[in-house]
Amino acid sequence: MKQQEQMPSRNHLEKVGRKKKKKWTEEAMERALIEVKSRRCTVRQAAKQFGVPKSSLGDRVSGRVTPGSRSGPAQLITSSDEELLVEFSLYMSKHGFPLTKQQLVSFASSIYKRQHRRVAFSNLGQTWWLNFRKRQEKNISIQLADGIIRGRTVHVRKETVDHFFHLLETVVEAHALGDKPRQMWTCSEMDFHLARKRVLLHKSTPTSRDYISVLACFNAAGKDIPPFIVFSKAYPGGVCYKTQGPPHALYGWSDSGCVTSDLFKKWFLRHFLAYAPKERPLLLIFDGHKSPVNLEVVEAARKEDVLLLCLPPHCLHNLQPLDTGLCSLVKQRFSALLGDSNAANATLFAVTKKDFTGVFKEAYRVVEEDEGVKIVKESFKKCGIYPVSHFAANEACLLSPHSVDPTEGAASGQHVVRGLHAPGSSP
Incomplete structure (x- = not known):
């Protein structure tokens, strides 16, 4: 009978696994x-x-x-690229959208893939993250994400709005943009649900066939960048959607029909920079929490002298100029062209993906009219973006510092990367 092997003791395992000191x-x-x-x-x-x-x-x-090389496992990304990653994290934190651990690891993995294109590789792991934190402990800090920022409520605290306007005022003053409306830009998504037939349904109705989003971008002078139209699942068949659509429009698609991080990069690099004015610097305000900006966008923005600033979450109805007026006007025109004059609050539009761009082109003409330009300018002023004026939001939309559970952020389990710099330092 074979003698049963004796399991090694815990002390023996610790001794075997203990790393030898140099x-x-x-x-x-x-x-x-x-x-x-x-x-x-x-x-x-x-x-x-x-x-x-x-x-x-x-x-x-x-x-x-x-x-003279270091002992131990090789550093997966170079020291210079790691410094770039830290600088990128600090930039994101200063401009209103600190990175989560998952986002930072994803960006580091992108750098690694860029250096090793022929290596089969998915993402850097926990070991790299822990070593990165240890190497950069003097430059960055890891904090629990605010539960409000992570979307646990539809409200937003007053301090969040105050922080955004502090960042906005600092950027505008530092770069002398206070009297340059042509150089202050914002972008926002308009969503369109397409129905099989012309019906009106309540907003809570979940069913629809196709979803299309349009990324619109305007400056405080009322001038626009040609729209970016994103289809769900795939492009329509043929090329008629391009020939019938708005002049110089950009097109893309995603599974959901929403603007993803990769699509935002495509729009910024190939479209925004191509049609934006030559004056510098430019300020671009957007919702970075919905489609997180990536490393390539920040690198290109800094090279092109474009300042990125993220709107706080759950404030688009108060702080996003396009959401407060123009988007509703375009949708009303869109509904009227379909014969649904009472469809201002409908979520489903009876039009196919192939025909959408032609109808949207006619509705979007309002941006060239005096009415559309006037609404854009008034919306920038109403939201306090241009001229910069701290927006006195309705108290029902803001939470006082004492009305938030301090443990709520910990419950979310998310962490964000912030820089170890003075709060008032210039972005």
Whole structure:
């Protein structure tokens, strides 16, 4: 009968798994390497004389390991790229949208993939994250995300709005944008649910066939960037949707029909920068929590002298100029063109994906009319974006500091990365 193997004790496992401490110095390794290369000693003799591992010395002699390189696992992204990642995190934190751990790891993985295009790889893991935190503990701090920011309520605290206007005022003053409406921009999504037939349903009705979103972008002078139209699931068949659509419009698609992070990058790099005025700097205000901006966008924005500023969550109905007037006007025109004059509050529009762009083109003409330009300008003023004026939001939309449970943020389990800098430092 085979004797049953005895399980190793806990102390034995800890002893086996315990990492060996380095008992030699780089100076001793360099001196041993000099002796071997000058042929005064063999590898074995030099290792014994200077107290360094024979295998490590042999690796340096053969060239498998570069002299002076760090021991242990290789750093997955270079130090310069890691500094860029830290700088990116601090930039995002200062401009109203601090990164979560998942977002930062995703951006680091993008950098790694950019350096190693032929390597089959998904994402960096927990080990890289813990080592990154340890290396950058003097530059960044990890904090629990505010439960309000994570969308646990439809309200928003007054401090969040105050913080946004502090950032806005700081940016406008630092870059002398107070009298330059052409250089202050904002973008927002309009959503359209397409029905199979012309019906009016209550807003809570979940069923629809297709979903289309339109990313509109305007400056405080009422000038627009051609719209970005995003279809759900796939493009319509043929090219008629392009020929019938608004002039110079950009098109894309996603599974949901919403603007994703990759689509926002496509719009910013290929569309916004192409049609924006040549004056610099430009300020672009948007909802970064819905479609998080990525590293390539921030790199391009800083190169092109475009300042990115994120609106606080759950405030679009009060702080987003396009949501307070123009989007509703375009939808009303859209409904009227379909013969649904009472469809201002409907969520379903009886039009196909192929025909959508033609109808939308006619509805979108309002942005060129005096009425549309006037609404855009008044909306910027009403929201306090231009000229900058702290928006006195309705008390029903804001929560006092004492009405929020301090444990609510911890319940969300999310963490964000913030910089270890003075709160009043310039973005």
